[in-house]
Amino acid sequence: MQEILQYLFSGITNGAIYAVIAVGFSMLYNSTELINFAHGEFVMLGGLGIVTLWGGSLLPLPAAFVLTVIGVAFVGFLLERVALRKVSRSQPIVLVIITIGASIFLRGIGMLIWGKDAHAIPSFTKLSPMDVFGAKLMPQSILILAIVLLVVVGLHLFYRKTLTGKAMQACAINEKAAWLSGIPSDQMVLLAFFLSAGIGAIAGIIIAPITMCGYDMGILLGLKGFCAAMLGGLGSLWGSLVGGLLLGISESLGVGYVSSSLKDAIAFLVLLLILYIRPTGILGIKEAKRF
Amino acid sequence: MSAPCLNRFEKPPLLRADSISKAFGGVQALLNVSFEVSEGTILGIIGPNGAGKTTLFNVITSAYPPDSGQLFLDRKKIQNRKVHELVRLGIARTFQNVELFENMTALENVMVGQYTQTRCGIFAAAARLPWAVAEEKQAREEAMALLSFVGIAQYAENRSGNLPFGWQRLLEIARALAAKPRLLLLDEPAAGLNAVETRRLGNLIERIRHQGVTILLVEHDMNLTMTICDRIIVLNYGKILAHGTPEEIQSNPAVMAAYLGTSEVSPLIYD
């Protein structure tokens, strides 16, 4: 009981982080039908940004948080405006390769700015771990889960309640029709990049205290987030949440009950099985476009 | 309604549909549709938009399975087969929104149509075995002949995506013919064509029929349908509303009622 609870806590914490990253992938795919391989680098920038701004005691936490998110979101904005806008009519795979180039570029920049070593920051809260039936629950985990839910619910409301959100969805469903009804689709894509990069940064910020941030952290986290997004079904907000949690939990249970060295293999096996049963992810409805 | 209709011709039916039903979610796209097509005839299927014509085509070509009912080609059951197997049995089709292989030349498009008629595999092709080379040469000649047959031989080497729309339609028909079908399904072949092109198309369909190919035609252009079809089925809300010769259809009161208000087609029926 104590063990399984501990595995679940760990799985949910990690899963929640994968979920936020997945949400970034998913919402961008929704608006642009593009998988952004540089998304992991936004996470890295978010993590290292908070390391500098807050860990370096330059700013109080809320200010550092907001500034980092906006800063990284601006990088996403630039990526779309400078690199992708020009070729937005090309095959999607071309855009994917550009984002791969961008990810290498951003990683290089990260290395030049923050150096090759990892960095650490203390927890956001000074509270000590809580005891739940003998298992330890980290306050940071609760914080992470809360922020993740906030992001997902926030986005959900944004899509459902605001005009901009609706317009964005309209663009995603049919760009031409949206354009005909006067929605500036270019700006919607730009906004999608801005938001998705910002969400990536949030993932980086909340993960920073529980792990170490280095310029190369984006590769693995990006990969896991991508998996979570696919698992849940591309383009589905709640799917990303489900996919992320499932991936995180299957990893930690895999460690607990099978073997830690085969952890990744187990997680991916689960993923392949789910894809075999549901070829468009758990909550995915859209047929995947050709790459 | 589903009573089998009497056969004007002596020959046994090539295709027989028996109480086909198909629903998508709550929408009943086809309900107990039964009909027969005799060899060497042209059967027209008409009906307002959304009446289930294309669904019927897709069911016949196994793009999706029917919920209930049976399909026979020459007394052979053909439902629930793979799409590509039906081609070998002798069914070929064209698409409502032309689906050419845009990045390939017109000739290559037709040669893809010959896929079931040829047999060269990966290694025979890579090794350029003599029989493979001979087969390729013959296929090419036959494909050229088909392009001439539909009248676009001079564009054989053009990228098919660059051809004008009318010729794309013709190319699609040539491509379907390359599979040497016994039953050819044409899904709105005249859509988007001008009057001259449509007349030429009618002529082409007649010539195809004369080669012994049975044709199933979905078409909105009533002029064309009424002139070339031997029999016509009228679909409405997934049900067969009427069935008969063009003359019978034109004077059928039920059809008249169904088409009232659809200005697009009604004048044509009574002209």
Added chain:
Amino acid sequence: MRQIIPIKKGIKRLCLFLAASLLFSSPALSKDTFKIGGVFSVTGRASFLGDPEKKSMEMLVNQINAKGGIDGRLLEAVIYDTEGDPQKTVNAVSKLINKDQVIAIIGPSLTPTTLAVVPFAERSKTLLISCAAGILITEPVKPWVFKTAQSDALAVASIYQHMKAQGIKKAAILSVSDAFGESGKQQLEKQADAYGITVIRSETFGAGDTDMTPQLTKIRKENPEAIICWGTNPGPAVVAKNVKQLGLQIPLYQSHGVASPKFIELASDAAEGIYLPTGKILVADLLPDNDPQKPVLQNYIKEFESRYNMPVSGFGGYAYDAVRMLAEALKGSNGDKEKVRAALEEMKGFVGVSGVFSFSKTEHNGLSPDAFVMVQIRNNTWELIR
């Protein structure tokens, strides 16, 4: 259309650049320098090794040249980055051997990359002094391959000695799933019996993993008396944090792979009380004055820190020792590769940063077990355990 001109220029330039780099970089054979090569993983996951190694090598070569070089000839260092990628390493070593025509090569930094280039060094009869720890590099002995990093076996021995002294009988292993962790795990399992220790559970974690609580939970179930974590930063720092969070009250041992001030910075409070084996460099000032390594260490630390303004670690020392020994062996050799190799093989009692080296025909690592000392982290600094 307007965009096209700059692109064209750009492409022309790129082509010229590619062509030029292929054509005009033929080997410049200068007879008045000794050319030595370096291949380190300066970037990539193992940059914590490669970066100080590169810096140490550059620093030492400069110093030697400032003093007039060796036998009146200057040293010329050619250093390439491998990014920890075997294929890139193979290319880099091939370039050093064939194009730059170096006398000897220092590096690579990692065991797999070293193993990948060993055949190349052997075939071309070029001296290779690896900075990687893997025991496979020098066992069996290959004539042209030496290494300066302490073998994992020695580090394991130090840990087990300490554990034995503490009366610990049951240990659990948590190792990183790369070559370093794998080799450490093998040694830990192999030597356990000799010290009367049972390894009751052995778990691994991924190099980029963010949370090791599941592994630790699984380990906790077995009630070990100590945990040995074998990895390189940042993973072990996460392990240290997770151990504290789970409230595990048993000693945590780390490997020499984290023996740098960076580890304390990363793990911060969680580092308190951790034991680890390290080369003497971290505790140079605490060493008794009669320790032969003390002056060498103090000298290296002073030079490195003043030159690069960053804290020193033991890793750069691997390259530092390699270059110093190579310089020693080059004396009187007139650049003859076989002579250099023979001189190195006969070297005895050479006091370096990582320990005292004594090579022979059957021993190409040459470090004695006292290359390692055990330290404990207390109050954010290292304390020597005797």
Added chain:
Amino acid sequence: MKPECFKNRLYYGIFLPVIAVSGFVIDSPYYLQVLTFIGINTLLTIGLNMLMGYAGQISLGHAAFYGIGAYTTTILTVHFDFSPWAALPCTLVVTGMVAFLVGLPMLKLTGYYLGMGTLGFGMIVYVLFREWSHVTGGSSGMVGIPSLSLGPVSFSDSRNYFYLVWMIVLVCIVFCQRLIQSRVGRALRSISDSENAAKALGVDTKDLKLKIFILSALFAAMAGFLYAHLVTFISPGSFDFMVSIRMVTMVVIGGMASIWGALLGASVLTLLPECLHAFADFEMVVYGLILMLIMIFMPRGLTRGLMDIYERSVSKQI
């Protein structure tokens, strides 16, 4: 057809003499080795291009087949004392079988989901290489792979290996060229344009996709075989996720659906890091930038892009 044919001849006309001459002229084993690596990467890229460019199916896990090729031959030669030439057919058969078993369920997926599926497969195979250590040598890798030799010709000589690899590349180029101009090739290309229409014309798309998947896996296995016997050491790091991504990048940079593009893409991305050594810590930034710029200004790949520029400059002069 005619201009295509001419272009093709032209490319052969450039390619063959360049390879033949560079083998003679270049003396430094280093350059020969880099060129050999280009050859190996070209094999990988051609295979993947058949799958991506022609059949329209993405694979983000192709390094797995590359690795299976390399590991199979290594295990057979090192553990079981096979001669490399005897190991080669076994390697191809093993890889083909794996590709068949994986492709069968996998090719049900489409688009990015297929990418995800293949990526997952690649990760699982990578973990197997790493963890099945008494067979694969684990993370530290395996040493002692024999060099190739054929009678009196030893391929441990860089020049001989260079010619060996490029001979194989040439055979593969001819193979693919002929294939894509054949009945199967046309059917293949038709899948990437409209899978529905291809099916409706009797093309068993599932079967054909599987065949091409296996074919491209075999190319990768061949490359893995050549890699293992060239470097004589392998470790899991050479076959990880990033290698798969690099392969996809080579395909797209060179130009999808172009055999010569595959050659160009592999060449550029293999040479680039060798040329960027001078940038030291800036290497990554520059590399990423170049990748982005190529794709932004030549979205259809280098072959098409360079051709367009050439044609424009010719038309301007007239």
